[in-house]
Amino acid sequence: MKNEDIFKSEAENQWCPGCPNFAILRAWKKAFERLGKSPHEVCMVSGIGQAAKLPHYLKCNYFNGLHGRAMPVALGIHAVNPHLTTVVVTGDGDCYGEGGNHLLHAFPRNPNITVAVHNNEIYALTKGQASPTTIKGETRTIQPKGVEVNPINMLALAIMNDCTFVARGYAGETGHLTDLLVEAVRHEGLSYIDIIQPCITWDIHPVEWYKKRVYKLENDYDSENREAALDKTKEWSESIPIGILYRTAPRSLFAERFRKDVTAEPLTEIEPVSRKTIIETMNKYMPGVVFS
Numbered sequence: 001m002k003n004e005d006i007f008k009s010e011a012e013n014q015w016c017p018g019c020p021n022f023a024i025l026r027a028w029k030k031a032f033e034r035l036g037k038s039p040h041e042v043c044m045v046s047g048i049g050q051a052a053k054l055p056h057y058l059k060c061n062y063f064n065g066l067h068g069r070a071m072p073v074a075l076g077i078h079a080v081n082p083h084l085t086t087v088v089v090t091g092d093g094d095c096y097g098e099g100g101n102h103l104l105h106a107f108p109r110n111p112n113i114t115v116a117v118h119n120n121e122i123y124a125l126t127k128g129q130a131s132p133t134t135i136k137g138e139t140r141t142i143q144p145k146g147v148e149v150n151p152i153n154m155l156a157l158a159i160m161n162d163c164t165f166v167a168r169g170y171a172g173e174t175g176h177l178t179d180l181l182v183e184a185v186r187h188e189g190l191s192y193i194d195i196i197q198p199c200i201t202w203d204i205h206p207v208e209w210y211k212k213r214v215y216k217l218e219n220d221y222d223s224e225n226r227e228a229a230l231d232k233t234k235e236w237s238e239s240i241p242i243g244i245l246y247r248t249a250p251r252s253l254f255a256e257r258f259r260k261d262v263t264a265e266p267l268t269e270i271e272p273v274s275r276k277t278i279i280e281t282m283n284k285y286m287p288g289v290v291f292s
Contacts, residue, residue, distance in 0.1 A: 007032055007039055009059045020171035020197045020207075021050060024118060025057055027174050031181035035085075043084045045074040047099060049125045051091035051118035051197070068098025071106050071115070078111045079255040081266040085185060086113040092194075093123040093131040096154050100132065103154070106190060107161035111254035114184045114191045118171075120199040121151070128202030138204060155233040158192050159226060159246045165191035166229065166246040170214050171198070172207065176242065188250040196240070210240065217243035224248060 007029045015021050032042065042060040046052035048067035055062035061084070065073050070088045078086045088095075095103055095117050103115070121133045122140065130140045132152040139146050158166045165187040169177040177195065184191035196214070198207045221243070222228060229246035263270055279291045 007059050009057045011056045013057055014053060015050060016201050018200055019050075020200070021054065021118065023171045023174045024116075024177065024195060024197060025054055027169075027171075027177040027181055028054070028058060030174075030178045031185065034178070034182050035185055037085060041083075041085055042087065043077055043081075044087045044089055045070045045077065046089045047094040049091040049094045049123070051089055052094055054089045054118075068094055068100075069102065070095070071099055071102035074113050074115075075106065075109070075111050075254065078113050079258065081268075082112070082255070082259065082264065083266060086111075087185070088113060088115040090115070090117055091124070091131075092117055092119040092121065092133045093126075096132040096152055097123075100152075100154075103192075104157065104161065106254075107158055107163040107192075109254040110162075110164065110189045110251060112189055114181075114187075114193070116181070116184075116193045116195055117154075118197040119194050120197045120202075121204040122199060122202050124199045124202055128199075134204065153233055155194055155245060156230055159229050159233065162248075162251075163192050163246075164189040164248045164251060165244070167191070167193045167244045168240075168242045169193050169195040170210065170240075170242045171195060172211060172214070173216075173242065176216060180244065183244065187247070189253060196242070213238065213240045214242055215239060217241050217245070 039060040044055035044058060044060055044062040046055050046064050047070040055064060063073050070090050074086050074088045077084060119133055121131060123129050123131050127141055129142045130147045134147050134151060136150050137146045155166055155168060165184060167180050169180045180193055184193055196210060198210055223244045223246055232241045232245050235241055282291050
């Protein structure tokens with residue numbers, strides 16, 4: 001049995017037949033196979049949406065939380081159990097809309113987790129209204145006169161806020177996407193991938209539109225060149241680059257000081273603090289209060 005088969009879930013799939021999400025799911029299975037991971041070593045975190053259903057269809061630890069709140073949960077999991085491979089799977093509405101503030105603050109904090117955002121430029125689960133990545137002027141279910149603002153460029157924001165691994169993938173290039181996921185998980189620090197995932201039901205653009213425009217970054221592309229990476233994030237209407245747009249050397253990780261001062265092991269493995277120590281500590285901060 002191939003290692004990717006051990007990640008097969010028995011949950012009934014609710015995605016539309018032919019949805020590109022199936023290709024992203026396959027890419028994750030293949031990536032974990034190449035990484036030599038077992039289900040108990042992985043924890044996937046998601047919020048609400050079609051992309052957020054992916055952990056249901058992958059046999060591993062997972063936490064399915066509130067809309068837009070996957071990032072703080074993932075940071076907590078990463079802090080209390082650094083041995084887990086923690087992955088956030090989310091959509092452009094869930095992560096850039098409701099959860100945009102959490103993602104922005106995560107960039108400079110640099111937790112050692114991977115964030116994969118399925119970007120189809122709409123809220124697909126809730127019937128196709130505009131998301132933060134919907135193009136200006138597009139008419140949607142609750143924007144009948146057209147979207148009035150320009151789409152957010154989260155890839156550029158990630159680079160400008162010192163995210164150390166920024167990439168774009170495409171569900172139609174499963175092999176290439178698998179390579180990106182492997183590199184992202186191996187990267188020490190926050191790795192962020194925006195994955196183009198055309199919606200075949202509420203589509204902004206049909207699959208053929210992307211096929212004509214998506215291209216892989218050249219072998220001689222310098223992913224350490226910040227200005228060049230920012231320029232690549234602006235390419236969209238006529239050409240769409242996929243690959244590692246920006247990667248820098250590892251830097252201080254979120255919870256690193258905690259690991260040095262307290263423990264580098266999962267918190268569940270720490271011996272309970274004695275009652276005496278708790279009372280002595282409380283007395284330092286609340287003198288005059290009697291603790292018994």
